[in-house]
Amino acid sequence: MESIKLHNSLKPGAAVPFTPIEPGKIKWYACGPTVYDQSHLGHARNYVSTDIIRRILQHYFGFKVNFVMNITDIDDKIIIKARRQRLLDLEKKKGHSQEQVAELANAAFHAYAKSNLPLLIDPEGPQLDIQNYIPRRDAAYGKVLAGGTLSGEGKPGDDEAKLKMHISNMTQAVIAISKNSVFGMADEILLPYLDSLYKETIDTSDQTMFTDLTQYMEREFTDDMDRLNVMRPDVVTRVTEYVPQIVSFVERLVQKGFAYDAEGSVYFDIAAFEKAGNPYARLRPDSRNDKVLQEDGEGSLSKNLGGKKSPGDFALWKSSKAGEPYWPSPWGNGRPGWHIECSVMASDVLGSQMDIHSGGIDLAFPHHDNELAQSEAYYCQGGHEHHWVNSFLHMGHLSISGSKMSKSLKNFQTIKDALASTYTARNMRIVFLMGRWNDGVEISPDMRAAADSWESTVNNFFINTKSLIYEASGSASAIDGQVKDLTLSDKPAEGLSTDLEQAKKDTEAALTNSFDTPQVMRIILELVRKANIHIGEHKSDLDLKSVEAIARWVTKIVGILGLDANARPPYDGLGWVSAEAAANLEPSVAVAPYKAVYEAVTKDVKALDLPGAEAVSQLLSQSPDSEFDTLAKSGNRDPEQLALPYLRGVSKLRDELRRIAPTASAETKKSILALSDRIRDFDLTNLGVYLDDRPDNQPSLIKFIPTAELVAAREEKVAQAAEKARAKEEARLARERADAEKWEKAKVKPEEMYKSGEAADKYSEWDAEGMPTKMKDGSEIPKSQTKKLKKDWDRQKKAYGEWLTKFGGGAA
Incomplete structure (x- = not known):
C-alpha cells in the first residue's frame, strides 16, 4: 500500500506525506460547533467531509483513530442570543398598551436602520418611518436587491449578503408595525434595541439562560449529525466544563512571559512569543494584520477591552462586563477567550501533540493560528518552538450566490429543512x-443532477445484480465466499475481473492522494457502466460471478464513504442495507409481511377456480415454509433473503396466471389480469418489492426497491391515467359543444340567413332566394362582396340539407 499524502495547511502547496506519531494510531481534534442556532448546510459540508476522511482512515487504511470534538457552549454569540431572548421575554410581560408597543417598535426600527443601513437615514430630510421606508430602501440599496453590488462593480459577496439580511429584517418590521403585530414578527429589530437599553440589568449569576439555549442546540446538532450518518466523536468536550483548566493554562502562559494581564483581562503577547524564536500566523501569515479578522476573532462583545500592548494580541481571558456570564479567576471575574478553549481541551485529552487538527477554512486565521501560538508557547522548553499539530486539515466552505453560507448572514438552509425538502x-x-474536501463548493443545479444520476446508476446496479443472482442461483450469492477485503489480486484476470482489479488499484491511488473522493466516485461510475454493458450484451453467457464481485466491492467502498446509514464495517454485503436488516429482526418477524402476502395470493388464486391448470395446482401444492426454515436455521438474518421463498412463490404463480390468461374465457381472463395487477401494484409494492415483467414467457425478476419509491411511482402512474382520462373527457365535451354549435347554425334556412341576426342590419332588400341586393343605405351590393355572399349561401344550403337529413325536420 502506498503511503498517504494529504494537503496540510501547515505546508501549503502539493500534498505531503502523512506519518502518524504512533504507527497505526491517529490523535485527531476537530473544532466543533458554537451551539447558539440550528446547524445549516455549511456545517454539513464541514462535518460530513470530516467524517468521510475519518471513515477512510479507519475503515480503508485501518488506523485506530481517537477523534475528539469540542462544543463551544459559551462565547459572544451565545451570550448575545440568550441575553436578548431573556430581555424580549421580560419586555412581553410588561403589559404594554398598543401605543407603547408601537412607540417601542418605531424606536427600534430607527435604531436598527441607523446601525445597519445608514443610507436610509437622511439627516436633512424627514425622519425614516414605515411610510417612506420602501422608496428610500429602493433608492439606496436597489442595486443590491437586484443582485448587484453596493458600488456597482464586481460580484456580490458577504457585504451584500449582510445588507440583504438587514433589509429583509427591516422590511419584515414594516409589515409587523403596519399590522400591529410587533412581538414575534419584528423580533430581529427589537432584540438588539432592547439589548442596548437593558443588557446591564440582567443577572448573569443565573446561567440557566445560557445553558438552556446551548444544551438544546447541542441536542439539535447531534440529531442533525445522526441524520447525516456522521459518526459520533470518541470524546466530546465542552468549554463550560473546562473553566478551571483554562485558568491554569493561562496562568502558566503568564508565568512563562508569553501573556500579560490588563484591566482584568489577559492577552497573549505575540511579540514575546516571536522574540523567543517562535513563528506566529503559520497557517495564514498574510492575514496577521487583518483588523477585520482580528476583531471577529475577539468577538463582538470584546471590541472595547483595553490594555493591549499590540493590536494583534488576542484575549486568553476576558473581563466580564455587566450582563455577561462570569467565573472567578486571579484576574477577577471573567470568561475564557475563544481560542484558548480548544488548546486546553485538546491538550487535556490528546496530550502535548496530535496528528490532525481540523475545522472549516474560515477558522485558519485567527482561531487556529492563535491556538497554535498559545499551545506551542505553553509546551515549548527554553523558548524553542514546539510542534503541537502535525497536520492541519481545513474543509472548504459552502457558498450560496457567491457568499459564504453562515448563521450571521442568515443566508442558509438548515440541515433539518434540507433533509425535509x-x-x-x-x-x-x-x-x-x-x-x-479542501476546496470551496457552490452547489449548482448541474452538481445536483450529477449526484442524482450517480446515485440512481449505482442503486439500479445493486437492484439488478441481486435480481439476477436470485434468479440464477436461488440464493444470495453466485460466488464462493464474499469480497471481504480490499486486497489487490496478483492473479491474472480477464474481462470484468480485469476492470475490477484496475478499479481497486485506481481507488487506492486516489485515496492515498489526499483522499481524492471525486476520483473515487468516477472510478465507481465507470466500473458500474462496464458491468451494465456486459449485462446488456451477454444474455446467455453472463459472467454473473464477476458482476457480483464488482457489486460487492462497490458496496464495500460506498459503505466506507458513509453512503449507507444502515451498513456496518466490514461492509461485506451486496447493495444498500435495509432498515429491517440493520435491526436484525427475528426471522419469523422479518418475513411475516411477505408470508401474509403469499397466503393471501394463494387463497385468491384458488378462488379463481381454474380447472385443468395443472401448473397452477402444482405451484399451489408447494409450500415455501421448508425453504424459509432452512434459511432461518442457518443463522441468516437478511430479510430480503428470508423473504425470497415466499416472493418466488408469488412470482411463479403470477407468471403462470399471465401465461394462461390469453386462452381463458373473457370473464376469467378479466379476473386473472385484475389479480395480476393487484399483486404487482399493491400487494408487493407496499412491501418494497417490484416484479419486472419480461417478454417471451421469461420469469419476472424480483427487485427490492424502497417502498416509498414504488408507491410514488404508482401514484404518479395513477395521476397520469387520471390526467389522461380528464383530457379525454374534456376533448369529448369540446367535440359535443362544437357539434351542437354546428347543427344549431345548420338548421337555419339559406333563404333566411341574411334576414336574421346581425346580417339583417346590413341589408335593405333581398331576392327570392334571400340573397341581399341592396345595402342598408340603399346602395347596390359591391360585386366582390356578392361573390362571397353567394359562396356562404351555397355552404349554408348544403349544411341545411344535411340537417334536414339528420333530424328530419323543417326550418326552425
Whole structure:
C-alpha cells in the first residue's frame, strides 16, 4: 500500500506525506460547533467531509483513530442570543398598551436602520418611518436587491449578503408595525434595541439562560449529525466544563512571559512569543494584520477591552462586563477567550501533540493560528518552538450566490429543512464526495443532477445484480465466499475481473492522494457502466460471478464513504442495507409481511377456480415454509433473503396466471389480469418489492426497491391515467359543444340567413332566394362582396340539407 499524502495547511502547496506519531494510531481534534442556532448546510459540508476522511482512515487504511470534538457552549454569540431572548421575554410581560408597543417598535426600527443601513437615514430630510421606508430602501440599496453590488462593480459577496439580511429584517418590521403585530414578527429589530437599553440589568449569576439555549442546540446538532450518518466523536468536550483548566493554562502562559494581564483581562503577547524564536500566523501569515479578522476573532462583545500592548494580541481571558456570564479567576471575574478553549481541551485529552487538527477554512486565521501560538508557547522548553499539530486539515466552505453560507448572514438552509425538502442524507453526502474536501463548493443545479444520476446508476446496479443472482442461483450469492477485503489480486484476470482489479488499484491511488473522493466516485461510475454493458450484451453467457464481485466491492467502498446509514464495517454485503436488516429482526418477524402476502395470493388464486391448470395446482401444492426454515436455521438474518421463498412463490404463480390468461374465457381472463395487477401494484409494492415483467414467457425478476419509491411511482402512474382520462373527457365535451354549435347554425334556412341576426342590419332588400341586393343605405351590393355572399349561401344550403337529413325536420 502506498503511503498517504494529504494537503496540510501547515505546508501549503502539493500534498505531503502523512506519518502518524504512533504507527497505526491517529490523535485527531476537530473544532466543533458554537451551539447558539440550528446547524445549516455549511456545517454539513464541514462535518460530513470530516467524517468521510475519518471513515477512510479507519475503515480503508485501518488506523485506530481517537477523534475528539469540542462544543463551544459559551462565547459572544451565545451570550448575545440568550441575553436578548431573556430581555424580549421580560419586555412581553410588561403589559404594554398598543401605543407603547408601537412607540417601542418605531424606536427600534430607527435604531436598527441607523446601525445597519445608514443610507436610509437622511439627516436633512424627514425622519425614516414605515411610510417612506420602501422608496428610500429602493433608492439606496436597489442595486443590491437586484443582485448587484453596493458600488456597482464586481460580484456580490458577504457585504451584500449582510445588507440583504438587514433589509429583509427591516422590511419584515414594516409589515409587523403596519399590522400591529410587533412581538414575534419584528423580533430581529427589537432584540438588539432592547439589548442596548437593558443588557446591564440582567443577572448573569443565573446561567440557566445560557445553558438552556446551548444544551438544546447541542441536542439539535447531534440529531442533525445522526441524520447525516456522521459518526459520533470518541470524546466530546465542552468549554463550560473546562473553566478551571483554562485558568491554569493561562496562568502558566503568564508565568512563562508569553501573556500579560490588563484591566482584568489577559492577552497573549505575540511579540514575546516571536522574540523567543517562535513563528506566529503559520497557517495564514498574510492575514496577521487583518483588523477585520482580528476583531471577529475577539468577538463582538470584546471590541472595547483595553490594555493591549499590540493590536494583534488576542484575549486568553476576558473581563466580564455587566450582563455577561462570569467565573472567578486571579484576574477577577471573567470568561475564557475563544481560542484558548480548544488548546486546553485538546491538550487535556490528546496530550502535548496530535496528528490532525481540523475545522472549516474560515477558522485558519485567527482561531487556529492563535491556538497554535498559545499551545506551542505553553509546551515549548527554553523558548524553542514546539510542534503541537502535525497536520492541519481545513474543509472548504459552502457558498450560496457567491457568499459564504453562515448563521450571521442568515443566508442558509438548515440541515433539518434540507433533509425535509430537497435532500436525502445519502444524496447530500454524494454532492460533497464529488468535490475535494479542501476546496470551496457552490452547489449548482448541474452538481445536483450529477449526484442524482450517480446515485440512481449505482442503486439500479445493486437492484439488478441481486435480481439476477436470485434468479440464477436461488440464493444470495453466485460466488464462493464474499469480497471481504480490499486486497489487490496478483492473479491474472480477464474481462470484468480485469476492470475490477484496475478499479481497486485506481481507488487506492486516489485515496492515498489526499483522499481524492471525486476520483473515487468516477472510478465507481465507470466500473458500474462496464458491468451494465456486459449485462446488456451477454444474455446467455453472463459472467454473473464477476458482476457480483464488482457489486460487492462497490458496496464495500460506498459503505466506507458513509453512503449507507444502515451498513456496518466490514461492509461485506451486496447493495444498500435495509432498515429491517440493520435491526436484525427475528426471522419469523422479518418475513411475516411477505408470508401474509403469499397466503393471501394463494387463497385468491384458488378462488379463481381454474380447472385443468395443472401448473397452477402444482405451484399451489408447494409450500415455501421448508425453504424459509432452512434459511432461518442457518443463522441468516437478511430479510430480503428470508423473504425470497415466499416472493418466488408469488412470482411463479403470477407468471403462470399471465401465461394462461390469453386462452381463458373473457370473464376469467378479466379476473386473472385484475389479480395480476393487484399483486404487482399493491400487494408487493407496499412491501418494497417490484416484479419486472419480461417478454417471451421469461420469469419476472424480483427487485427490492424502497417502498416509498414504488408507491410514488404508482401514484404518479395513477395521476397520469387520471390526467389522461380528464383530457379525454374534456376533448369529448369540446367535440359535443362544437357539434351542437354546428347543427344549431345548420338548421337555419339559406333563404333566411341574411334576414336574421346581425346580417339583417346590413341589408335593405333581398331576392327570392334571400340573397341581399341592396345595402342598408340603399346602395347596390359591391360585386366582390356578392361573390362571397353567394359562396356562404351555397355552404349554408348544403349544411341545411344535411340537417334536414339528420333530424328530419323543417326550418326552425
